[in-house]
Amino acid sequence: MTAGHPGVRVLLVDDQELVRSGLRRILRPRDGFVIAGECADGAEVPGALAACDVDVVVMDLRMKEVDGIEATRRLRRSGDHPPVLVLTTFDDDELLAGALRAGAAGYLLKDSTAEDLIRAVHAVAAGDAWLDVAVTARVLSTYRQAADRHPGSRAELLAPGEQDVLRAIGRGLSDAEIADALDISECTVRGRLERILAELGLRDRAAAIVYAFDHGIVTPGRSATDAADEETDPAPRPVVREPPPGPVSTLRFAVLGPLRAWRGAEQLDLGPVRQQALLAALVLRPDVTVSQQELLDDVWGLEPPGTGGKVVPVYVFRLRRCLRSAEESTSDSVIVRGRGGYRFAGDGVWMDVVWLEELVTQAGAAEQAGELTAAVGACADALDLFQGEPLAGLPGPFVAGERLRLTERRIALSQKKAELQLRLGRHAETVGELAALTAAHPHSEPLAALLMRALYGAGRRTEALAVYSGTRARLVDDLGVEPGEELRRTHNAVLCEDGESLGGYPGGLAARPGYPRPD
CATH class of the missing domain: 1.25.40.10 (Tetratricopeptide repeat domain)
Incomplete structure (x- = not known):
């Protein structure tokens, strides 16, 4: 933002008027934004930039004539240009990787909250990169084999202090966070970043992030706060999430936070975020057959994947393989193919949402019996099941509706607990x-x-x-x-x-x- 301008000047590029209208309502002047212009296709971007001053381009990926990747690539070739924040439903890892390589300074899922969009635009306008936490680790993990493809990494030519900064940048830390973690000034951070870009032949901060993952300098899935510790502690302790209560031998699911599953003591890898969203659409409707079209609508909404319905059986196959125990002979596991779709067989499966309702019932019974202390305890146990935002980071209309429902359930339960405590x-x-x-x-x-x-x-x-x-x-x-x-x-x-x-x-x-x- 420059002097004399009332806010961050944003160019909206999306072929759907409804999406642009929603973005206008979020990026308001009161929050420090000015909508400098709008485009319905990537082909219109150069003309729009010539007609107005822009600090950030918010770019859709899929457009009819010139898509977001090509539009971003053309901007980079044109020389000096405002940074691009990709806003997409994101289905394909390589599609998003192409956006980063084309020169995008960051990306955000369309399922993100308004607050995340506001933070992302401010961050990109300030010269930082923004990578959506919901898919960053998985997207960039596709490049972990790049160390073999690019054996000639030049990162070892950097001074130790510059390597520290590159590692922290790869973790997504801002200049201020890096300065605090490494106990140096922000000016020093910026100076080291300039030398890193020059030494490695990188165009910008986003390219430095990709480089760090490409060459194994940063490991996907590690917390950003590990950046400062990685040099002194080569094997930081991972964050261990305890499995939920329930029979140790059974298959267990938790949705009152990030979607997680365990078989025994082992936490299962549920795959990409859209695959997880498809699983959630089945798990939260146990013993109900859901058609393939319903699953497409649940997970992708109005923007179906380029492969159409073919992706659903692929995701189901992967989920079955993940969820199946070694002793199971059936190929279906807990996801059964039925007439007209797929069904999650919930019998014998432990789920935190089911236990939540049991605790709420216990609280109600205790309140009716006049045992207010026991009712408060049951409410507290139910609230303890929440491990952050329900279904955190998962995309799609179905998950959005369930997230809202479960969040409202949590608020109502918190209110009940508070009312009981006041009565005591x-x-x-x-x-x-x-x-x-x-x-x-x-x-x-x-x-x-x-x-x-x-x-x-x-x-x-x-x-x-x-x-x-x-x-x-x-x-x-x-x-x-x-x-x-x-x-x-x-x-x-x-x-x-x-x-x-x-x-x-x-x-x-x-x-x-x-x-x-x-x-």
């Missing part, structure tokens, strides 16, 4: 949990009302009133609505110190034992 008088310990929840869901009026009740019960009336003011401001500014009846009623009760209405102390705060009465 655990106001102080509930405040922190609710504060974190309301920060993550700033427009949720039920959560705001609960936080106000918890703060009031903890003797923090002023803060409770501040929660109402902040929530109301966000609702008015962001959504153009006033608070609903429940939140207004809670606000009035706090104003009037009506502790009985709030489920707290009858007679208000002044009736609370130990609360200082006014003179």
Whole structure:
């Protein structure tokens, strides 16, 4: 961004008006963006760039006349040009690899959140590379054999400090993160990067990332935070995720976080993200036959793969091979071919979502019996099953719907737990949990009302009133609505110190034992 301009100037390139309209709604001036122009095909990009100043090109890959790869390649050949952020549904590893080699500074899946898109555009505009975490390791792992194809790596010619920077760049760290990890200045980082690019004959930062993976300098699947430790600790300890509870011998699935599966103590490799999305579409509909067309729609939506429906049986074959135990004689394993499609045989398979509902049922029974402490414990056990965002990183309309459903389930369960804790008088310990929840869901009026009740019960009336003011401001500014009846009623009760209405102390705060009465 240059002086005199109100934000990052973006050129949108996509052949679907609906997609461009959605991008316009996300990349708003209030978040630091200006839509400088739009193109419906890669052939229109040179003319658009000649007509306006652009900081970032957000480029679709699949377009009718000139696709995103060719358009990016032409921009690179033209000389000085703004960086390109590829925005794609991504089906083919080589397709995305071609985009990086053509000169794209980064890529992002169309299934990503609005927040990720905003961060990606800002990062690319600042000169950093952006690689979608959902597929980075798998995409670049296809190049791990490149060390054999390119035995003449020149990375050993770099000075030790430059090798450290190259390794960190390969991990996707920004200049500031590299400077912090290596205890050097950002100016030093930029200087070393310039020497790396010159010595290795690379055009930009994205090319340096690919080079690092091509030549085995960075191992796919390793955490970005390992960059600074890799030289001193050649074999950092991997992050070990414990299998979920359940019979050790059975096949187990976890979807309340990244999709994972275990057979015994062994975690299984479920393959590429779209293959995992197809598995999720079957696993979350156990014993239901899903047609091949439904699976295509579930995973690819309005942009089917170039191979059409042929990819579905290929993915099913790979999943069967992965999920089948050594003792199984059937070729189907737990994915059975039926009339009109495929069916996931859920009998005898442990799933965290099933256990989640069992714990919720236990919590309800305990509440009905008046055993509130046991109900809180069951809710806590259910919430512990969540290991981050449900189905994190997986693409497709079906997964998006399930992710939303499970996220709402988590919020509702968190609310129930908080309500039970307040009924037990655990106001102080509930405040922190609710504060974190309301920060993550700033427009949720039920959560705001609960936080106000918890703060009031903890003797923090002023803060409770501040929660109402902040929530109301966000609702008015962001959504153009006033608070609903429940939140207004809670606000009035706090104003009037009506502790009985709030489920707290009858007679208000002044009736609370130990609360200082006014003179």
